[in-house]
Amino acid sequence: MLKEVTEKEFRELVNQGLVLADFFSSTCGPCKMLSFVLADVDKTCGDKATILKVDFDKNKELVEEYEVSGYPTLILMKDGKELKRLSGLQQKPLIVKMLEEQM
Known part of the structure; x- marks a missing residue:
């Protein structure tokens, strides 16, 4: 599932x-490119x-917490605990x- 969320939704789903x-900005070029990569990743791993x-x-508040x-920043979490973090535009195979590795 690929979904843009509010803080409330994030807190409900992260655990x-x-x-x-x-973590992205709508004015960031690499963030826009990463959105396409993540849509493709979702087709592969979305289930x-x-x-x-x-x-x-x-x-x-989430950005500070x-x-x-910087953005884009990817944070991988399992049951609410951070496992790994990547900054900048990433490619599908790495993601x-x-x-x-966590499945």
Whole structure:
């Protein structure tokens, strides 16, 4: 599942299994490219992981809580605990491998 979420939705979903949070900005070029990559990743791994898109500008509290300093930033979590973090534009094979290591 690939979904843009509010802070409330994020807090409800983050504790449910494997979650990949994409902290992005709507004005960021690499973030837009990463959205296409994540849509493709969702087709491959969407049944095993939830991909949440968190707008950097609309969710300042989450940005501060997770100490996200730039975008795009991907944070992989399992049952609410951070496992891994990647910054910048990433390619599908790396993201899929990271998810499969936790499945």
